[in-house]
Every structure is written in C-alpha cells, then in structure tokens.
Amino acid sequence: MMLKSAEASGKDVPLYEDDLLEEEAKDRQFVTALARGLDVLRCFRPGDVGLGNQEIAERTRLPKPTISRLTYTLTRLGYLTYSERLGVYQLGSGVLALGYAMLSGLDIRERARPLMQDLANDANASVALGTRDRLSMVYVECCKGPGTVTLRLDVGSRVPIATTAMGRSLLSVLPEAERDYLMESMRERFPDRYPAVKAGIEKAMEEMDRYGFCLSLGDWQSDVHAVGVPLLSADRSAVFALNCGGPSFILSPDYLKNEAGPRLAEIARQLTAR
Structure with a gap:
C-alpha cells in the first residue's frame, strides 16, 4: 500500500506553484523568454500522462498563444514530444538527459x-x-x-x-x-x-x-x-x-x-x- 501524496494525486497544490519570476525579471541579465520555457518543463508532474496547451497555460499562468510558441520550440528541440492521437505534450528525452547528467554528478x-x-x-x-x-x-x-x-x-x-x-x-x-x-x-x-x-x-x-x-x-x-x-x-x-x-x-x-x-x-x- 502506498500513501497518495498531494502531488501524486494530480490536484493543484499552491505551495508548489512558487513564482519568483517577477523579482528575478528585474535583473537586466535575466532572460525572461528562457525562464518561461523552463517553467513549461517545470509544470509537468509525476503521474501526468500528458498536458495540452490549455493545461500548461493554467499551470504556468502564461497566455495560451505564448504557451503554443514555447511548446512548439521545445518540441523541435527534443525537450517535449507531441501525441497527435491524444493532443497532449509529454516530456522528451532531452529532459531525461539533463536530469541524468545532474544526478550522475x-x-x-x-x-x-x-x-x-x-x-x-x-x-x-x-x-x-x-x-x-x-x-x-x-x-x-x-x-x-x-x-x-x-x-x-x-x-x-x-x-x-x-x-x-x-x-x-x-x-x-x-x-x-x-x-x-x-x-x-x-x-x-x-x-x-x-x-x-x-x-x-x-x-x-x-x-x-x-x-x-x-x-x-x-x-x-x-x-x-x-x-x-x-x-x-x-x-x-x-x-x-x-x-x-x-x-x-x-x-x-x-x-x-x-x-x-x-x-x-x-x-x-x-x-x-x-
């Protein structure tokens, strides 16, 4: 038997949705477009089968047209994959490679x-x-x-x-x-x-x-x-x-x-x- 965590349940838990971008964006060296792209990847949670642009927009609180451009770009780069049948995005092998590199170090x-x-x-x-x-x-x-x-x-x-x-x-x-x-x-x-x-x-x-x-x-x-x-x-x-x-x-x-x-x-x- 496994206790079902709040995260694993798939429900929104505000304490996880920490948005510090407003303060960070005041730094002239801070690249907001890059940060938004990373936030798209960050919004995927364990147990997610896939997310559509609308769900990603809701989780990141970014406009849907912005999300569409970001998911397109991330898919072209291999960080997301898109299922035509389900109409959702999933994390791609590029994310796994980055995570493994971090853990192995x-x-x-x-x-x-x-x-x-x-x-x-x-x-x-x-x-x-x-x-x-x-x-x-x-x-x-x-x-x-x-x-x-x-x-x-x-x-x-x-x-x-x-x-x-x-x-x-x-x-x-x-x-x-x-x-x-x-x-x-x-x-x-x-x-x-x-x-x-x-x-x-x-x-x-x-x-x-x-x-x-x-x-x-x-x-x-x-x-x-x-x-x-x-x-x-x-x-x-x-x-x-x-x-x-x-x-x-x-x-x-x-x-x-x-x-x-x-x-x-x-x-x-x-x-x-x-």
Whole structure:
C-alpha cells in the first residue's frame, strides 16, 4: 500500500506553484523568454500522462498563444514530444538527459545511499535526500523500508519547502538574506496561510537549535510524520537536506525525536566530514 501524496494525486497544490519570476525579471541579465520555457518543463508532474496547451497555460499562468510558441520550440528541440492521437505534450528525452547528467554528478548520492537505506530499513519508512528548487524541495535520492505502506515519492518528486521537515531544515542553514527573501516570497504568494507557515518554520528553527533536527507532524499532510536535517556538501558549496518520513501510525513523535532524528543527524555529520 502506498500513501497518495498531494502531488501524486494530480490536484493543484499552491505551495508548489512558487513564482519568483517577477523579482528575478528585474535583473537586466535575466532572460525572461528562457525562464518561461523552463517553467513549461517545470509544470509537468509525476503521474501526468500528458498536458495540452490549455493545461500548461493554467499551470504556468502564461497566455495560451505564448504557451503554443514555447511548446512548439521545445518540441523541435527534443525537450517535449507531441501525441497527435491524444493532443497532449509529454516530456522528451532531452529532459531525461539533463536530469541524468545532474544526478550522475552528485557523488553525495552514492555516499549517502547505504546509510539512508539502513535507516529506512530500521524505521520501516522512507529516507530521502533533497535540494531546493525555488519554494520546493526536489528529491535526488530516496530509499524505502521493507514495509507495505510507503509514501508515493521518489527521485524527482517535489515537496513544499514551507511545511516539510526536509524544507524547514534546509531553511535553517541558509544565509539570513536568502531565507528572508524566501519568506517574503511565501508571504506574498500565500498571504492567508502565511501566519501558520511562518509559525511552523520558526518552531522548526528552534528545534534545530535544540536537537539538531526538526519535525513535521501532520503539517504537510495530516497523516504523515517526518524529521529533517540539513546537509552541507563536503566543500560547503551546496546545501541539501535529509528526511525520514512515513505514515503517522508508524512514525510516532517519540520515535522521530529519540531514534530517527539523532540517526539522521549522525548521517549528515558523516557525509559532511568526508
């Protein structure tokens, strides 16, 4: 049995739809047309059979004529394919090549995997390594325990930075100016939910100071518990985060605080020290 994530359900989840282009576009070196093309590729989610121009326009909030030109160009370049029978676009092999090149260059994945798998087996849960993409975290490695109940998340899955243990732990080690910029983006993007989001992040940062890890107990999904820790690359040039998460009836707060959290923090220390 796999718990159905909000992302996997195919429903729109506003916390994933983080649009920072308005601020970035003020930079004279910023190429808006390129950014829009990449946003078209970004709007495809795990489980999508295909998307038409109208659906892409709705997800990117760009005019449909603009989307038509972008999808045409991306198809010519091999980043999208078009099904005449279904009338939809799918990600092409060009995207896979880029993703594989990125993943193969992350040696931290290879070093982390056996440590992550040991914890996943012992906790009977999922253990993942992720990095930030705008206001989301993207999984670059994921290990699952032997149990029959798991989260429907894998490499390439996206989860919100604001409400997950993984995302909050990463926020805790970002430079203050970068964290403030992201917090302001959240406030502008989700004004109604921002007070709760801010309170959750502040609590997580207090937990980071006290325990070296932070918890998310039903904050992302009501039936999911998780613990997260930040992870710096050995040369301190990149910031990642680790989490251990699963169904709330398997991962109790006490277990996360007394067992999984300390082990996850130790894994991060081992990987950073190498």
